[in-house]
Amino acid sequence: MHVQPGALHAGASTSVRAHSFSWTVVVPGVTFNPNMTRHSLTCLAALILVVSAAAPAQKPPQQAVTQAVLAGTLVDVRSGQVRTHAYILIAGDRVQSIADSAPAGIPVTDLSAYTVLPGLIDAHGHILSNPTTQNFAEHLRTSIPQSTVWGVYNLRLWLDHGFTSVRDACEGPPDYPQFALRESVRRGIILGPRITAAGSCISIAGGHGDGAPFSPDLDLPRGKNVADTVDDIDHVVRRDIKYGADWIKLMATGGVMDPISDFHVQELSEAQMTEAVAVAHRAGKKVMAHAEGAVGIKAAVRAGVDSIEHGTMLDEEGAELMEQHHTWLVPTLYCFQHDMQTGLSKGRDPASFAKGQEIMAAQGPAFKLALAHHIRIVYGTDDADVDEAVSMEFGALVRGGLSTLGALQAATINAATMLGKDQDVGTLEPGRYADIIAVKGDPLADITVMEHVAFVMQGGRIIKDPAHPDRNPVIHIQ
Numbered sequence: 424m425h426v427q428p429g430a431l432h433a434g435a436s437t438s439v440r441a442h443s444f445s446w447t448v449v450v451p452g453v454t455f456n457p458n459m460t461r462h463s464l465t466c467l468a469a470l471i472l473v474v475s476a477a478a479p480a481q482k483p484p485q486q487a488v489t490q491a492v493l494a495g496t497l498v499d500v501r502s503g504q505v506r507t508h509a510y511i512l513i514a515g516d517r518v519q520s521i522a523d524s525a526p527a528g529i530p531v532t533d534l535s536a537y538t539v540l541p542g543l544i545d546a547h548g549h550i551l552s553n554p555t556t557q558n559f560a561e562h563l564r565t566s567i568p569q570s571t572v573w574g575v576y577n578l579r580l581w582l583d584h585g586f587t588s589v590r591d592a593c594e595g596p597p598d599y600p601q602f603a604l605r606e607s608v609r610r611g612i613i614l615g616p617r618i619t620a621a622g623s624c625i626s627i628a629g630g631h632g633d634g635a636p637f638s639p640d641l642d643l644p645r646g647k648n649v650a651d652t653v654d655d656i657d658h659v660v661r662r663d664i665k666y667g668a669d670w671i672k673l674m675a676t677g678g679v680m681d682p683i684s685d686f687h688v689q690e691l692s693e694a695q696m697t698e699a700v701a702v703a704h705r706a707g708k709k710v711m712a713h714a715e716g717a718v719g720i721k722a723a724v725r726a727g728v729d730s731i732e733h734g735t736m737l738d739e740e741g742a743e744l745m746e747q748h749h750t751w752l753v754p755t756l757y758c759f760q761h762d763m764q765t766g767l768s769k770g771r772d773p774a775s776f777a778k779g780q781e782i783m784a785a786q787g788p789a790f791k792l793a794l795a796h797h798i799r800i801v802y803g804t805d806d807a808d809v810d811e812a813v814s815m816e817f818g819a820l821v822r823g824g825l826s827t828l829g830a831l832q833a834a835t836i837n838a839a840t841m842l843g844k845d846q847d848v849g850t851l852e853p854g855r856y857a858d859i860i861a862v863k864g865d866p867l868a869d870i871t872v873m874e875h876v877a878f879v880m881q882g883g884r885i886i887k888d889p890a891h892p893d894r895n896p897v898i899h900i901q
């Protein structure tokens with residue numbers, strides 16, 4: 424399914440849109456319009472009855488059930504209700520229905536000792552990351568083929584931890600290996616979560632996404648992601664879309680991991696971001712904004728971005744704006760917390776670490792403000808060390824004040840809705856992909872059970888199975 428975010432975007436209320444809504448009904452040979460008399464409307468009603476009697480509603484024939492999963496406890500992430508001893512009936516790669524029993528003669532995967540949930544969605548990953556280093560210059564010594572292989576490795580880890588979908592939140596290489604990985608997963612060439620991908624990390628020169636924060640005498644070529652004017656941004660956004668971006672990523676403020684930018688300040692101008700949103704939405708693409716400082720958050724929200732990433736210094740006015748614009752928030756809380764433990768041990772620049780320490784004080788109050796304004800929260804990890812960190816955001820969200828159900832929704836139905844893919848993923852309702860995970864224990868009582876996903880199925884294919892631990896083993900490097 425493809426949404427047109429421009430048409431759906433927040434700001435215009437339904438009642439406003441209703442004024443410009445016009446209707447016509449076409450029945451073979453006759454066109455009806457709003458100026459018709461009551462008599463002709465009665466005729467229309469009669470005609471519709473005749474037409475529907477003649478052509479009974481055509482439901483697609485239900486596909487035959489090919490397998491079932493028996494859930495000890497099944498969590499409905501939409502309502503928070505649980506159902507015990509439920510059979511998820513699967514036809515091909517999709518859920519056909521939820522039932523109290525399974526038809527005879529089909530294979531049943533017995534997860535009666537587990538709590539079963541929809542496959543998880545990480546909405547802020549950087550697929551190509553090397554988990555062993557936080558040295559900002561490392562990319563100068565890493566070939567793009569090597570980065571791509573890191574991507575293949577990381578994708579397996581996401582799956583192993585129950586994440587059957589991921590949104591890549593921008594990458595450095597100008598030739599977009601993330602799109603190649605997305606297509607390779609889609610075609611089954613490699614194993615990995617379903618990928619939705621942003622293109623380049625669009626940034627001003629010297630900003631958070633400027634990949635060359637080095638001495639001026641090096642005179643490195645200007646990155647293809649660098650945009651200093653409105654015209655520049657037109658070009659960069661169109662380039663990303665040309666080569667396959669699903670999302671556009673904007674650096675609205677400075678950031679933490681690079682050694683030069685200031686996360687307090689706005690970077691891309693509001694005019695640039697407004698232009699980026701216009702170009703992207705016209706093309707049916709969505710826009711995410713890295714935004715930490717309060718001024719840049721507000722400029723990005725006013726510009727109409729679909730999601731704010733981090734939002735670490737959100738203030739009252741910004742929270743009100745996000746609420747009005749229905750902007751999603753992907754807070755990535757754990758990533759910053761994890762960095763405090765890692766310290767300088769992975770070659771991190773001390774200037775970057777000092778920024779990280781400062782931002783920790785702002786993170787908690789900003790997240791509480793977001794919750795008080797009922798801003799919709801989406802799960803995102805943003806951590807290069809997928810194996811270590813990808814499941815830990817659940818605990819961080821709950822410690823930050825979100826309910827356990829809210830944390831589960833952030834990683835399922837909310838993320839799917841933000842991505843415009845809620846007809847495919849995010850719940851275990853009929854028609855969705857059979858992306859199914861299982862954990863021991865009750866995540867609604869103790870969210871940390873999500874850190875130990877025991878079973879993973881993607882599109883009806885078992886990826887991880889406690890009954891067959893030798894199947895699809897994943898290497899965990901240090």
Ligand SMILES: [Zn+2]
Nearest residue numbers: 547549592805
């Ligand atoms: Zn990021």
